[in-house]
Amino acid sequence: MYEPNNTIPAIDLIPTEPFSLIVPNGSENSLCGTKMKKNNTLKTSYAVLRPGMVHLKNYISVTDQVEIINTCQEFGMGPGGFYQPGFNGGSKLNLHMMCFGRNWDPQTKYVARYRCDGSQAPPIPDKLVALAKASIEDSQRHDNVPSMHPDICIVNFYTNTGRLGLHQDRDESSNSLRKGLPVVSISVGDSAQFLYGHSRDMRKANEVLLKSGDVLIFGGKSRDIYHGVKAIIPNSAPLSLLKQSKLRPGRLNLTLRQY
Numbered sequence: 001m002y003e004p005n006n007t008i009p010a011i012d013l014i015p016t017e018p019f020s021l022i023v024p025n026g027s028e029n030s031l032c033g034t035k036m037k038k039n040n041t042l043k044t045s046y047a048v049l050r051p052g053m054v055h056l057k058n059y060i061s062v063t064d065q066v067e068i069i070n071t072c073q074e075f076g077m078g079p080g081g082f083y084q085p086g087f088n089g090g091s092k093l094n095l096h097m098m099c100f101g102r103n104w105d106p107q108t109k110y111v112a113r114y115r116c117d118g119s120q121a122p123p124i125p126d127k128l129v130a131l132a133k134a135s136i137e138d139s140q141r142h143d144n145v146p147s148m149h150p151d152i153c154i155v156n157f158y159t160n161t162g163r164l165g166l167h168q169d170r171d172e173s174s175n176s177l178r179k180g181l182p183v184v185s186i187s188v189g190d191s192a193q194f195l196y197g198h199s200r201d202m203r204k205a206n207e208v209l210l211k212s213g214d215v216l217i218f219g220g221k222s223r224d225i226y227h228g229v230k231a232i233i234p235n236s237a238p239l240s241l242l243k244q245s246k247l248r249p250g251r252l253n254l255t256l257r258q259y
C-alpha cells in the first residue's frame with residue numbers, strides 16, 4: 001500500500017481537523033489552575049516505583065514546560081500535526097496525537113511512513129532529545145536504566161475527559177525492546193492518574209499521580225510494563241504555566257523512545 005520511496009502514496013487523502021493546544025486570546029479570565037508556592041529554584045525529588053521505573057518529580061521548570069507547549073503547538077498545527085487516531089472498527093482514541101521523528105499510529109504502528117492525510121512526522125527537536133537524555137542520566141543515579149538515543153516522540157493531548165487504556169509499548173524494534181531501552185514520559189498541564197502493573201486488569205494496577213513538570217522513565221526490567229491513564233484531574237495545572245502558555249484545559253504528554 002505504501003511506496004518505498006519518498007512519493008506520497010496513491011490513497012484517498014483524509015484531511016485532519018486542526019487542533020490547537022492554546023486557548024484563543026481573551027480567555028485569560030477563565031484560567032483555572034493550582035497556585036504554587038513562589039520559589040524560583042526547582043525542588044526536584046525522585047521515586048523508584050519498581051526496578052527500571054523511575055519517577056522524577058518536578059523535574060522540568062515552568063519556563064521549559066512553556067517552551068515544550070510552544071514547540072508542540074507550532075508543529076501540532078502544521079502538516080503531521082495533531083489528529084485523533086482511530087481503530088479499524090471506527091472508534092477513536094480518547095486523545096489527540098502527533099509524532100516527531102517517525103509516525104506511529106494504533107492501526108499502522110510504525111510501518112506507514114505517511115499518515116492518512118499524506119503527512120510525515122516532523123523531525124524530533126534537539127531540545128527534547130537533550131531533555132530525555134538528561135533525565136535518563138539522572139534516573140541512572142537511582143536505578144538500573146539503560147541509556148538510549150530517542151528517535152521518536154509521541155505527543156498526546158488529553159482533555160479533561162481523556163484517558164488511555166492499559167497497554168504495553170511493544171511496537172519499537174525487537175533490538176530496542178530486548179535491550180529494555182527506556183520510554184521517557186514527560187507530563188505538562190493537568191495532572192494524570194497513571195496506572196501501571198503486570199496485566200491489563202485495572203483493579204490490580206498501581207497508581208501514581210503525574211504532575212506538570214514530572215518525568216517518568218520505564219526501561220530495563222520495566223520496559224514491558226502495562227500502563228495507562230485512568231483520569232485527568234481538572235484544574236490541577238500550575239496557574240503560572242497556564243498564564244504563560246495559554247495551554248487549554250487538559251494534559252500534554254510526550255513519550256520519547258528509540259526505534
Ligand SMILES: O=C(O)CCC(=O)C(=O)O
Nearest residue numbers: 154156169185229253255
Ligand atoms: O500519557 C501518558 O502518560 C502515557 C502515554 C502512553 O502510554 C503512550 O503514548 O504510549
Ligand SMILES: [Fe+2]
Nearest residue numbers: 167168169227
Ligand atoms: Fe504507552
